Amino acid sequence: MKTITSRDNPLYKDLKHLAGSSQARRKAGQTLLDGVHLCQSYLALRGAPLHCIVAEGALANPEVADIIMQCESAHAYVTAMPDALYNALSQVEHGVGLMFLIATPVLAAPGVLTASAVLLDNLQDPGNVGSILRSAAAAGITQVYCSSGTAFCWSPKVLRAAMGAHFVVDIHENVDLAELVKAAAIPVLATSGYATQRLYDVDLARPVAWLLGHEGQGVAHDLLALATHQVVIPHLGQIESLNVAACAAVCFFEQLRQIQSK
Template sequence: MKLITSKDNPLFKELKQLASSSQARRRAGQSLLDGVHLAQAWLQHRGAPQLCVVAESAQYHPEVAPILAQCEALQAQCLVLADKLYDAVSTVDNGVGLFLLVATPVASAPKALTESAVLLDGLQDPGNLGSILRSAAAAGVRQVFCSPGTVAAWSPKVLRAGMGAHFVLDIVEDADLVALCAASRIPLLATSSHAAQTIYDCDLSGPVAWLLGHEGQGVSAALQEAATQEVVIPHLGQMESLNVAAAAAVCLFEQLRQRTAGR
């Protein structure tokens, strides 16, 4: 493995730019997976990375060494950075000293919605998006469509919140949600505190698409109008509504419950 100790090394400069700039990552079509869990998940579901990078002091760490060996066995390029250089590139404070550089998976939007999906309209919080991706993956909903203006799905913060969910999903960014809704062959459900029907009274045994919106403004008027129906998550207490990630989890797992246990 090559050891890089100079900050003037061209590859180090390239890695530093990718780590610090979402635009650079988007132009290159690459993502950084920082930490043991994301690396293990990628290797399990997607195979070899483009590059495995470890801090010099982490080469023999008990969690890092097996991942490094697996990457070498897959003939992926492996690189060691002097600790100071690694710290300048890592997107995690006090991390274990390992990240993978991978080609960002690109999924294409279908001509029509025919299987369960999540449509996200303008979400801004990386933690919310990552949590929704994690819930979708756990509930067996594979397709996720993000409108323009939604936080970047492959940003380091969203990746950490997703905990590997990205690698088992088809994530389409900058999707035309209105066009998808117009071509949908399945029910389109939007949550609303003013709806009469609860999610527990709704037939979710077949494919459905969930419309979830901006944390403050909710789903846009155009998408709300495109929805087949509006549903409400009933709750007690004085809170007006749920966090969007919590609402998504409730909806997705009620759908899973109906599909697996019957209504």
């Protein structure tokens, strides 16, 4: 284990840049996982990180100590630093004091849709994107395709909201969703508050692609026109619509219910 004590340390400067800039994360093809749960999930599902960074005040934490031991056993770099330096990197208030530097996956260009998938059209809120990834993973959906206008999936806020889902799903970003939908070999279901077909009246016991849109404007009109079905989730009361992440969870688990009922 090495120790950093200065803000002028080159590694620290690089970490600070990554922590504060989505553009820097995209350019470097790297991101930071902050917290014990994300780091444990990464170790279990993807293996050792590029670098393990720990606050000196966290070294006595048994969970942190165990993660450090696993990293060192896998010959990963481990660096400790004073709490003040670590806290300037972390975006988690009152966090444990542990983060991983990892490489973001580089995936092949999307092929024809044949397995259940999620298509995200211009979703802006990182919390919504992360929640949708988490629900998709929990429902057994492993393919996610994001338009260029969707929040960067490897940002700290999306990572925290997804709670490890990133490590069990394949996330394709900057995808031309129109071309993907046109070539799809499975039904594409777009959610819309103006649709007349109820979600519960559609046969979902088969692979489908879920097309979810912007929090305020919904799925773009050109994509809606390409979808096989436009579906609505019936609801009571005076609320106009569901939050997109809640809508996604209802859709995914209705599909799972139908599959398991066969």
